[in-house]
Amino acid sequence: MTLKVTERDKKILIVLGIVLVILGLTIGVLMPLAEDTQELSEKITEAEIEKQEKEMKVVSLPGIRTREEQSQKDLEAMQDKYYPVMKSVEIDRMMTNTAVNCGIQVTNMDIKMPDFTVYTTLPNYSDLVYGTEQENSENTAFDGMYTASLTMNMTGSRENLQAMLDVT
Structure with a gap:
């Protein structure tokens, strides 16, 4: 039994081979690269959000310190009013x-x-x-x-x- 491959079958096999190679490269190389790129972009976004939060904290730190000092003075004034410390x-x-x-x-x-x-x-x-x-x-x-x-x-x-x- 002999198998005759026609010209049409050869062209179909060549196209099928090219499609398989392209599909293999896409699945084996490009998809993992795309997933890695997506993960890295998510990490970058999270890092930028964290950076913005820390910058906001740094900017608000003087105001927080001022409020803390004022609260401490207010607390001491209230304590002196109710609980004076004798000399x-x-x-x-x-x-x-x-x-x-x-x-x-x-x-x-x-x-x-x-x-x-x-x-x-x-x-x-x-x-x-x-x-x-x-x-x-x-x-x-x-x-x-x-x-x-x-x-x-x-x-x-x-x-x-x-x-x-x-x-x-």
Whole structure:
């Protein structure tokens, strides 16, 4: 059995071969390149959006800082109105007057002012009562509250010292 290929069949096979080569190049080379190009253009678009967002943040930074400073001043003004921080001289005067009113003589006083960057933290009272730390004890920070540490050496009668303790 012999197969006769006519001139027409040869031309069809040549055209079919050319179509297959073009189709193979398109599928194998051009489509992956087009997909890569699309991915890169999406990444470029995302990067440009991110760049614009960051530029807007940089531009708005001075305004934000100004608003933050103003808010901080406003907060301090409000806190001073409701929660004034006593100066060490005022604490000294108050405690000395209290001691004198109770009939006690103050021999020595030491006042340590608080660190105004950290709020007061009070320990768990059950720890103070039992003298040990309980399993689920935690210290609680009180926003806006500062405490000064005061040490006083006083002399006087037992009743006067007890009156001072009762007052304070």
